[in-house]
Amino acid sequence: MGKIREVFQKMSLKRSLVLLAVFCLSLVSALSVITILTCSSIQKKILDTRPIIITDYVIRDADSNDTENNNGVTAVPQKYAHGELSKENQLYYWCITILMVSLPIAYIIIASFMVAKLYYKWKLKIPLENLKNGMYHISQQDLDFQIQYTSDDELGQLCDTFEHMKNEIYKSNSKMWNMLQERKALTASVSHDLRTPITVLNGYLDYLEKSIERETLTNETLQTTIKNMTEAVDRLKRYVECVKDIQKMEDIEIKKDNYNLKELIADITREFSILAARENKKLVIRD
Structure with a gap:
């Protein structure tokens, strides 16, 4: 029975239905012929009892x-x-006649029910349950499942397509999650890098404000401070333009350029001096 069911499951839906219907129809025909012949024989014996x-x-x-x-x-x-049959034989005769007509009809009804039941159980039940469970898992945003139904029929192909679709959704969600994580890391990096020039600008503004209060602000100091603030603003603009269209960390293009080390150290020292002054700390540079 198991081998028959396995062979039946590998057939197409149309072929398996036709095969099952032909088998049941043949069985119904054989039982109907046997029933009619048997009932006819019994009727003849009953009729032979007439006087x-x-x-x-x-x-x-x-x-x-x-x-x-x-x-x-x-x-x-x-x-x-x-002569006429006895009342008892008449009752037997009509019962046999009713059976001869009703039994073939009953065979057809039972065979139809069996075809539907076996066809659903062998061909439809397992793949439909798998697809239903798969859709439930997807509705619950759970993609950690697998549809295990191996068959060459149309439902088997549908299950394979559903499994492929689930895997593609899983890959898409994983890619989206990675992008969100990268975007989060990029946002944190941008926030950190933007904080430094903004803090430097605030430090220069505080320095100018205090110089004005102390009346120690000279024209040379003002020009130097404005120049440094302009450089910080330009650096801030360049950084914003650089990261404006960046989607992930890998998109950041690293460009190499020559730079004067003394000037770089002087710029860093100047900016960190402003930051240290805001925190009432002293910056010490050692060679």
């Missing part, structure tokens, strides 16, 4: 071999008729 009424006969001389006829004559029936 025979002779209405006309002819007297003939008995044969010489007929030793049982003492009178030497024989009555040969010419016309006869069957």
Whole structure:
């Protein structure tokens, strides 16, 4: 039975349905023929129980071999008729007639039910349950499942397509999650890098404000401070333009350029001096 079911599952939906219907129809036909022949035989036996009424006969001389006829004559029936069945036999006869008609119809109904039941159980139940469970998992945003249904029929192909779709959704979600994580890291990096020039600008503004209060602000100091603030603003603009269209960390293009080390150290020292002054700390540079 298991091998038959396995072979049946590998067939296409149309072929398996036709095969199952032909098998059940053949079984119904055989049972119907057996039932009709059996009922007909029983009916004949019941009819044979009827009495025979002779209405006309002819007297003939008995044969010489007929030793049982003492009178030497024989009555040969010419016309006869069957009498009525007894009430009990009439009841039996009509019951057999009803069975002869109703049993084939019952066979067809039972066969139709069996075709539907077996077809659903062997061809539809497992793949439909797998697809239903798969859709439930997807609705719950759970992609950690697998549809295990191996068949060459249309539903097997549908299950394979569903599994492929689930895997593609899983890959897409994983890629989106990685992008979100990278965007989060990029945002944190941008926030950190933007904080430094903004803090430097605030430090220069505080320095100018305090210089004005102390009346120690000279024209040279003002020009130097404005120049440094302009450089910080330009650096801030360049950084914003650089990261404006960046989607992930890998998109950041690293460019190499020559730079004067003394000037770089002087710029860093100047900016960190402003930051240290805001925190009432002293910056010490050692060679």
